[in-house]
Amino acid sequence: MALNTGWSGSPALKKRFVFSSLTALTIFALLLLRLWYLQIIRSDDYRLLSERNRTRFVTIAAPRGPIVDRSGHVLVDNRPAFRIAALRQEVTDPETMLARLAEILDLEPELLEARWAAGRQLPRYRPVPLADDVSREAMEKVMERSFELPGVLTEIRPIRFYPHRESAAHLLGYLGEITEEELRSPAYRNYQGGDFIGKNGLEKVMEAYLNGIPGEHRVEVDVLGKKLRILKTREPLSGQRLTLTIDRDLQLATEAAFGDQAGAAVAIDVRTGEVLALVSMPNYDPSLFARGISGREWLDLLQNPLNPLQNRALTGQYAPGSIFKIVTALAALEFDPSLNNFHTNNTGQFVLGNQTFRDSTAVGRTISGLREALQRSSNIWFYEVSLKIGIDRIATMARRLGLGTPTGIGLAGERAGLIPDSQWKRRRFNDRWYQGETVIASIGQGYILTTPLQLANLMATVANGGTVLRPYLIKEIDNMRGQIEKIPPPQPLQQAHLNPAQLELVRQGLKAVVNERGGTAFSSRLDELSYAGKTGTAQVVAQAQRRRADQVVPYRLRDHALFGAFAPSVNPEIAVAVVVEHGGSGGAAAAPIARAMFESYFKLREPVADEDTQRN
Amino acid sequence: MFDRRLLIHFDWPLLLLVIAVALIGIVNLYGATASWSSMNLPVYLKQAWWLGGGILLALAVSLFDYRHLQHFGFILYGLNLLLLLGVLLFGKTSMGATRWLDLGVFNLQPSEIMKIVIIIALACYFARQDTLAGYDFKGLVVPFVLFGLPALLIMRQPDLGTALIVIFIGLTMVLFAGIHRATLVGLSALGISAIAGGWFLLHDYQKQRILSFLNPESDPLGAGYHIIQSKIAIGSGGFFGKGFMKGSQSQLAFLPERHTDFAFSVFAEEWGFCGSLLLLTLYLLIVIWGIYVARNAADLFGTFLAFGVSALLFWHIIINLGMVIGLLPVVGVPLPLFSYGGTSMITSMLGAGLLLNVSMRRFTF
Structure with missing residues (x-):
């Protein structure tokens, strides 16, 4: 081949050809060595990295x-x-x-x-x-x-x-x-x-x-x-x-009975503490939140004067009004059983020192005893009796019945209410307790505060013979994998230790409220069912500022209407409490709602039609 | 008159080697870009057309006697230098660099032509000097100016990759021409200080590339991303590879520039060390064959010409592979015959044509 040895045969050039070839070979060998290192020695590491790279x-x-x-x-x-x-990584122009x-x-x-x-x-x-x-x-x-x-x-x-x-x-x-x-x-x-x-x-x-x-x-x-x-x-x-534990039909019936009134209602099974209905009105549409609520909608809810976001059933604290007479009555009977027959004449007003307390109920009538006092919700009778027993005994009875402490239903924000006594007065105001305060406390006004839930629980305690139950909401937890955990009723909160005979006297009075002519809830009686209850009307503003006869009272100043009840009156099953804010009198505004609840619970009427059931 | 001896001595093995590499490249491109939505012509078909055109070009280049080039090598060089100046003055800017002259019909990239023209110019110079004993400082001024001037102009575009190739071709040819021992030592010292000084002339993104090469993990989603992803692709290929079109790195687009600069990473991921070994062997054969052509050339001009082309291919291969396997910083240098791109294909085939030209005339004087 090498015929042309004229110039390229020179040893200097020959050496350079060999040298360049060897250099090329060496550098390619280095590249291969590196590839060997990457593809064979480190191969597993890189394979792992590539796996991680492509999976998320x-x-x-x-x-x-x-x-x-x-x-x-x-x-x-x-x-x-x-x-x-x-x-984010793919959006180039977020504003557009x-x-x-x-x-x-x-x-x-x-x-x-x-x-x-x-x-x-x-x-x-x-x-x-x-x-x-x-x-x-x-x-x-x-x-x-x-x-x-x-x-x-x-x-x-x-x-x-x-x-x-x-x-x-x-x-x-x-x-x-x-x-x-x-x-x-x-x-x-x-x-x-x-x-x-x-x-x-x-x-x-x-x-x-x-x-x-x-x-x-x-x-x-x-x-x-x-x-x-x-x-x-x-x-x-x-x-x-x-x-x-909720009964959907009862819940819907209660809500329907409220109409557009504000307030709360609670129904409890008196044997177990199961909460059958827990209503707070007005309510709101939670589906607004499910898709992310807009600022406008949120503001509307926050600024609504009726505060739809508040769960009044356990965070609303109301003076119980005359429902509290149940407590005063039990305290009185325990202090002196003969007070059952205490009678007094209602002159329409009650004078204590320089204070005058009015009583517009059953004016001119003689209240013959506890039963009639409860039936007609006589204030005078309770004023006089309360002065005999004193605030501390009333307060103790209230606490024994579970008032003044949260029921422990297990929802956030539950309030304790307030049961005042002389010690509390000293702590709070550094002042002694006045008899005038005992008088208004005996009918559930003044400092006393209760939640609708507590009132329902109070009615349950009266109905079941004195056991203060812990109301609860969850009956069963199903993990959807075949395991169903049944939640037993929780331990009762306490025993009120009531004398059964005395309790029965009170119950008879409550039965008369609904079922006897002259009872404050007589207009809400049910023919098919005998139930027992107590109306309450809680003043929102002090008596002195209150209405003169024919004046239309502005909404904000109207009384709260309350009603506590249980049914049936013998062997009771269910206790309810209803508060209608600014509803006026308990008998007129609250008792009909309780009646509607009983009608639903005992299936006396067709369930409330629910046109909203299907949305999709 | 056409000389029949030319046909007898035609260098078929070289042409076949070149076509073999290019065909592997096209198959690889087909797999690498299979997931792309096909606008117009698929990339691999375009590359096939470029290859076809390139073969014709190589054959055309091999037809005329290369020795004629000796007469107007410097004229070509001068014209090319003017074109480079033209680029700086009127060039078309794309992606932050000005490399193209818009000629209406197509975009001309004078820096790419310079890779071939500098070989011709240097070969002209060295062949004319006919000094085999070695050059001293004085004799080296001309060749250094010859490749230094275009390298500077290309660096200004800025196109570091191409400038480096021009410099490397020049240096390789100078070394091959021979240097006096004392001159070599002096030049080395000068070179080292020049590199140190050159650092300050580099663009920020160029410095960044070099820095991120030194420590790619420092910026895994930024400048170091390319190197890391390429190493993962190659390394995860293992010995036998993941199989054709089964490379997750390439198919899922973790590999950047997978049809151009990082085409080898796709190949190495899918064909493993076996594939790498095959491809590197083919490339080595081409380079060694080029040196063999240089050795057997009929005259010194042919020797320098063939050697220069071998150097061109060699440096392209080394810089590209060194980059994708994480030995060298990322400079945009394609793998000749393998990466997608008409310009690169044409340059490589021009080079191959010159090699064929020199090779088939080894016995004609």
Whole structure:
């Protein structure tokens, strides 16, 4: 081959050819060595890295546990809802995106902007939720225009569904997005930003049961985090199903009986403490919260003068009015059984020192004893008796009956009420107790405060012979995997240790209130059922400022109407308490609601038609 | 007159080697871009057209006698230098760099042509000098100016990768031409200080690339991302690879520039060490074959020409592979014949044509 040895045969050049070839060979060998190191020695490490590279863990929300009433009627469940979300890393022009979405979805731009801003705490690969529960048409419009909305995606996720809308809203509570503060608290250790949690009512208290355990998809993603396919799925564990002690029909009937009046009502099974109904009016639509409440709607709720967000049944503290006469009566009989026959003449007014107390009930009549005093709700009789026994004995009896302390129903915010006595007066005002204060305390006015729940529990105690029950709401917890935990009635709070004979005298009086002519709740009697009760009318403003005969009283100054009752009057099963704010007299405004409750509970009337049951 | 001997001596093995590498490249491109939505023509088909055109170009280049180039090598060089100046003055800017002259029909990239023209110019110079004993400072001024001037102009575009290739080709050819021992020592000292000084002339993004090369994990989603993802792709391929079109790194787009600069990473992920070994062997054969062509050239000009082309291919391969396997910083240098791109294909095939030209005329004087 080498014919042409003229110049290239020179030894210097020959050496350079060999040298260059060897250099090339050496450097290629180095490259191969490096490839050997990467592809063979470190291969396993890199394979692991590449696995991790292409897989992401995407959580699947666990369906929240449903809540049903004692017969299995659904009170809260889930339904699928469309959510519009956006992936931060793919959105190039957030302002345009938010403006377009606001236009398509017909939402306030500020609402979308706020949620977009809040999404900054989420990990990059998690979509930022922008609008929940959008209509199918809106969702389709978003999908049609997806090319002008890069990074925007639609998801389907379960949201809370309330077949009875506002019914039992306070008891059930609502959901809301977890706040930063809550995220920091150890109670919400396993939660992530963007999660919805119970903010209120049972949803909050039972969060740990209802929430369930989220599942996850192992998803293969490309470099933009776009899901390509699901490699592996761990199914979410649904939240547990709560069976309440509540009777849906009774709850609905009670709410319907309130109409547009404000107030609260509670019904308790006197044998167990099961809460059969827990009503606070006005109520609100918790589904507003399920899809993320708007600023406007939230403000409307907050600024409503009737304060629909307050659960009056356990946080509303009212003077019990004449319902408290039950306590005074029991204290009186225990102090001196002969007071049962104490009689007095009602002159219409009662003078004590320089104070005059009016009594418009049964003026000019002689009250022949305890029974008639209760039946006609005579103030004079109780004024006089209370002065014989004194405030401290009345207060002690009230505490024995469970007043002055929270019942421990297990919902947040329950109030204790107030049972004043001479010691309390000294502590609180550094002053002695005056007899005039005893007089008004005996009829449940003055300092005394009770919650509707406490009043219902008081009626239950009277009905069941003196056991102060702990009212409870949850009957059964079903973990949806075949295990059903039955919740036994909790231990009673205490025994009132009442003399059965004396208690019976009081009950006879309460029976007369409803069933005998002249009883303050006689107009609310039921032909089919004998029940017992006590009306109450709690003054909102002091007597001196009160109405003159024919004057129309402004709403805010009208008396609260109260009624406590149990049924049947023999072998009672159910006790109720009703408060109608500014409703006027207990017999006229509150007792009819209690009657409606009994009608529902004992199935004396058709259940209240519920036109809202279906929404989807 | 066409000489029949040319046909007899045509360098078929070299052409076949080149086509083999290019075909593997096209198959690899097909897999790497399979998931892309096909606008117009799929990338691998475009590359096939470029290859076809490139083969024709190589054959055309091999037809005329390379020795004619010796007469107007410097003229070509001067024209190319003017084009580079033109780029700086009227060039088309794209992605932060000005590299193209818009000629209406197509965009001309003079820096790419310079890779070939500098070889011709240096070969002209060294062949004319005919000094095999070695050059001293004085004799090296011209070659250094010859490759230094275009390198500076290209660096200004800025296109560090191409400038480096031009410098490396120049240095390799100078070393091959031979340098006096004392001069070599002096030049080395000068070179080291020049590199140190050059650091301050680099653009921020260029410094960043070098820094992130030194410690890629410091910025895993930024500048170091390319290197990390490329190493993961190559390493996870293992011995036998994940299989054609089964590379998760490439198919799921974790690999950036997977059809151009990082095409080898796709190949190494899917074909493993076996594939890498095959491809590197083919490339080494091409380079060694080029050196062999240089050794057997009919004259010194042919020797320098063939050697320069070998150096061009060699440095492209080394810089690209060194970059994707994490041995060298990321500079945008494609893998010749393998990465997608018409410009790169044309340059490589021009080079191959020159090699064929020199090779088939080894017995003609």
